[in-house]
Every structure is written in C-alpha cells, then in structure tokens.
Amino acid sequence: MFISPAYAQDAAGAGGMVMQLAPLILIFVVFYFLLIRPQQKKMKDHRKMLGELKRNDKIVTSGGIVGRIASVKEGSEEIEVEIAPNVKVQIVRGTIASVIRPEAANDTTPVKA
Template sequence: MFISPAYAQDAAAGGATAMLMQFAPLILIFIVFYFILIRPQQRKMKDHRDMLVQLKRGDRIVTGGGLVATITRVKEGSDEIEAEIAPGVKVTVVRGTIGSVIRPQAANDAAPAKG
C-alpha cells in the first residue's frame, strides 16, 4: 500500500572490511581506556604492593584512617604490623590498611662555591 518494502544490504557485498569498520571505533575506545585508565591503575597497585612488602622497623606510615605511626615490629609471614601512634601507645595494624610510607626528605644543601 503506502509502505514500500525495505531490502537489506547483502552481507557479502561489504565482507570483512565492512565488519572491521563497524568494530574499529569500539576497538579504539578499548585501547584508549586501557592506556588511560587500566594500565596506570595496575602500575599503582603493583607499586603499593611492593611498598607493603618493603616495610621495616622504624618506617613512619600513614594508615587508611589517617593515623600516623612508626613501625615497631613487623611480623613476618603475617598481615599484621605493630606500630606506635604515640609514646607508649602501640597498636596492631593490618598491612592492607597502610596507605603510604613517609620518607624523610634529605636537605638539598649544596656546598658554597669557592672563588
């Protein structure tokens, strides 16, 4: 009547090239997300895991809750670390809750130039 029949394009006419062109934007989006989001996050997790393994007595740490403490004892083979949050106040901290290690910054004083 008033509706004309619609004919589908032949799938063989475009072939593999047409299919690749349809998926190219999706592939490009995945590649961009990988390099902008996924890869840096994996690197950050690896660095944090390495930091937790290298903890030693005397390191100053910041927990996930914001407490600043000094490690007094590292229990090998365990996820627990004993830390001192105030003089004489020791707490047990789980390794996974440690957010960062405070490293003392050396002064960058150069010797005065002679002359």
C-alpha cells in the same frame, strides 16, 4: 533503478564489519592505556612497598593515622604501630597507604643563630 536489499547488504560485506568494530577496538585500547595499565602499575608498586616495610618506618594508614612501625611479624598480616609515646596498635598490613621517607633539605647554607 532500485537496488534489491540482498545486493545492498552484500556490497557492505566484510569492509563494513571492520568499520563497525574499529571504534570499539579503539575505545578498548584507550581504556587499557589510560585506566587499566596505570592502575595495575600502582597496585604493583603498593604491594612492593608493603613487602619492604621494616621497623622504625614512619607510615600513614588509609584512615589518616600517622605512626612509626614498632614491629613487623614475618608471615603475618598484622603490624604493630606506635602512634604516640607508649601507645601501640595492631594494624593490618593492607591498610598502610604510604611510607614517609625523610627528605634532605635543599638549602645547604648553615642556619645563623
């Protein structure tokens, strides 16, 4: 009537090992597709945006300062940004959060004066 412990462990065998690892593998796959992969794509897009910066682009820094690029030095991490008329500051390229692109208005009707 009693099953010896050695026989009970042997019955679980390889099938039990796979069933124990399945939840861990599933969790890793979910984390990869929901967290890791989107973050890598976002970082790639940000690096591309930083590489395409040019003069007169309107930018927002990670500190919230809005300005216009006055000069970009190739090979340098510093960019000169004009934040007000005749006020220029040097910022590090990596602190730029986004580039503001002008968008066309959806309304095509002329404004009546």
